[in-house]
Amino acid sequence: MTSLEDKFEESKKLGLQIVRESEEDRLMTLSVGPQHPGSGHFRFTIKVDGDYIVYCDPDPGYVHRGEEKMCEYRNVIQNIPHLERPVIHDSSNITYSYSLAIEELVGIEVPRRGQYIRALASELNRQVYTLYWLAIYGIFLGHSTMFMWPTGDRELFIDLLEALTGARVTHAFNIPGGVRNDMPDGFKDRCMRQMRYFQKRLKEYEDIFYNMPLFRQRTEGVAVLSREDAVKLGVAGSVLRASGIPYDIRKVEPYDIYNEIDFKVQYMKTGDCFARSYVPFLDMHESCHIIEQLLDKMPQSGEVRAKLQPTPKGPPGETYRRVESGRGALGYYIVSDGTPRPYRVKISVGSFRNMLALPYLLVGQKLADMPAVYWSLNYWPVEADR
Amino acid sequence: MEEIKKKFGESIKVVFIKPLRIKIQVEPRDIVEVATFLRDSMGFDHAESAGGTDYPKDNQIEVIYHLGSYTREDLGAHILSLTARTSRDDARLPTLINVYKSVEYHERETFEMLGVYFEGHPRNERFLLPEDWADIPPLRKDFKIKGR
Numbered sequence: 001m002t003s004l005e006d007k008f009e010e011s012k013k014l015g016l017q018i019v020r021e022s023e024e025d026r027l028m029t030l031s032v033g034p035q036h037p038g039s040g041h042f043r044f045t046i047k048v049d050g051d052y053i054v055y056c057d058p059d060p061g062y063v064h065r066g067e068e069k070m071c072e073y074r075n076v077i078q079n080i081p082h083l084e085r086p087v088i089h090d091s092s093n094i095t096y097s098y099s100l101a102i103e104e105l106v107g108i109e110v111p112r113r114g115q116y117i118r119a120l121a122s123e124l125n126r127q128v129y130t131l132y133w134l135a136i137y138g139i140f141l142g143h144s145t146m147f148m149w150p151t152g153d154r155e156l157f158i159d160l161l162e163a164l165t166g167a168r169v170t171h172a173f174n175i176p177g178g179v180r181n182d183m184p185d186g187f188k189d190r191c192m193r194q195m196r197y198f199q200k201r202l203k204e205y206e207d208i209f210y211n212m213p214l215f216r217q218r219t220e221g222v223a224v225l226s227r228e229d230a231v232k233l234g235v236a237g238s239v240l241r242a243s244g245i246p247y248d249i250r251k252v253e254p255y256d257i258y259n260e261i262d263f264k265v266q267y268m269k270t271g272d273c274f275a276r277s278y279v280p281f282l283d284m285h286e287s288c289h290i291i292e293q294l295l296d297k298m299p300q301s302g303e304v305r306a307k308l309q310p311t312p313k314g315p316p317g318e319t320y321r322r323v324e325s326g327r328g329a330l331g332y333y334i335v336s337d338g339t340p341r342p343y344r345v346k347i348s349v350g351s352f353r354n355m356l357a358l359p360y361l362l363v364g365q366k367l368a369d370m371p372a373v374y375w376s377l378n379y380w381p382v383e384a385d386r
Numbered sequence: 387m388e389e390i391k392k393k394f395g396e397s398i399k400v401v402f403i404k405p406l407r408i409k410i411q412v413e414p415r416d417i418v419e420v421a422t423f424l425r426d427s428m429g430f431d432h433a434e435s436a437g438g439t440d441y442p443k444d445n446q447i448e449v450i451y452h453l454g455s456y457t458r459e460d461l462g463a464h465i466l467s468l469t470a471r472t473s474r475d476d477a478r479l480p481t482l483i484n485v486y487k488s489v490e491y492h493e494r495e496t497f498e499m500l501g502v503y504f505e506g507h508p509r510n511e512r513f514l515l516p517e518d519w520a521d522i523p524p525l526r527k528d529f530k531i532k533g534r
Binding site: 060061064066068069070073230231232233234240245247252253318319320322329331333335343344346348352353355356385386 | 406407409431432433434435437439440450452456457459462463465467486487488490491492499513514515516524525529531
């Protein structure tokens with residue numbers, strides 16, 4: 001039997017124009033995004049060899065707005081509305097750590113009721129974000145029910161936040177010194193009622209989505225991120241907790257009244273796509289408990305907001321404050337030079353850090369697993385670009 | 387803190403020590419060594435963020451790494467800020483990518499936003515800004531937003 005090499009030589013003798021296939025010929029370059037709805041406003045270039053991804057290079061920046069530069073032109077209060085644009089679905093959390101940082105720099109004491117209400121707004125907002133993410137994760141794995149249900153239930157939380165803050169998505173509610181306004185009458189009962197309903201729904205989510213054999217087959221054992229690599233890559237939030245590290249800023253560095261709240265840090269040890277998608281779901285359970293406790297323990301009356309000057313300013317200095325957002329630790333590094341405007345604002349977001357795990361996890365996976373891996377990273381392109 | 391002082395002596399300047407936050411400043415030539423020591427002996431296993439601040443008055447750019455720990459429970463809430471200053475005219479620093487893999491994209495961002503060249507970094511190139519960006523690095527103070 002003649003080998004392939006012999007056949008090649010033979011064909012050349014016959015005068016046939018045959019070219020050997022090089023490695024370059026085998027690889028095909030694909031551009032995922034930025035217009036493709038499966039990637040958000042984000043592009044990554046991948047190379048595939050047959051069905052397998054052999055190369056991945058993220059290319060962010062399509063929604064870069066220069067938030068950090070803009071902060072240097074406005075005073076600390078004017079900065080609030082534009083700072084929540086990077087992640088409008090989690091707008092209470094992204095302004096939370098900013099408020100904490102400004103309070104430390106200026107030296108503001110927040111009234112206790114204000115602390116409770118802004119923790120409440122942040123937890124409600126976390127649910128809005130996680131439900132939105134879950135809806136996207138569902139639709140990109142071809143499960144349209146899991147798109148419809150969370151999108152519908154998300155309305156409950158948006159309605160609650162609308163009653164609380166006056167706006168549906170971008171609230172500008174957490175401000176230095178507390179929250180903008182007090183809770184409306186009857187909010188507690190309404191919130192409790194919806195929380196009971198939502199906990200029932202979570203059980204249904206688990207039955208229809210997380211326990212479905214098809215979903216499990218597509219995610220279990222796919223793109224495993226080991227504990228050591230998770231630490232080395234410095235990933236954050238649910239991605240980190242899915243790899244076996246129970247790290248949650250609300251627990252390790254409790255801000256405001258979180259040290260009075262009893263909750264567990266949910267984590268898993270497998271580090272695969274299933275763990276990364278299941279940890280946010282467990283977090284939603286915990287958030288429900290936190291919201292109920294916040295409503296119970298909240299002081300019944302009192303100020304919600306410290307009195308501030310129109311343009312607060314403190315002595316020169318710098319600070320780095322963090323909160324746990326829907327996508328991991330969200331920190332602000334703020335340098336103040338003693339004027340009402342910040343000298344430098346650096347936003348450190350979970351999405352930007354989780355992006356580093358994308359090439360690491362995608363290489364070696366099948367192309368068909370790409371959406372399952374990409375969305376399991378809890379990546380929000382707009383937040384990463386800032 | 388004492389340990390770092392003992393090991394590196396006068397080349398390290400402690401800027402401040404607050405509850406849970408420490409800021410130290412090192413000479414650019416020592417930064418890799420100090421970072422390796424912080425990782426291996428002190429337990430700061432990852433960098434949460436890296437960025438920079440422009441100080442035109444001193445004609446310097448300060449690059450800051452916020453180091454944290456996931457694996458040591460007692461350090462979970464601590465952030466150690468490791469900083470180094472470099473001249474604005476020829477901004478160059480050694481990269482920490484071999485010590486902390488997690489700074490890879492942060493250093494790339496700092497390169498394009500502040501124009502600090504990280505020696506040894508495989509990709510000092512465009513990241514977030516548009517491809518046809520033809521101006522000075524935007525986070526430098528002499529870059530002004532038009533109309534303001």
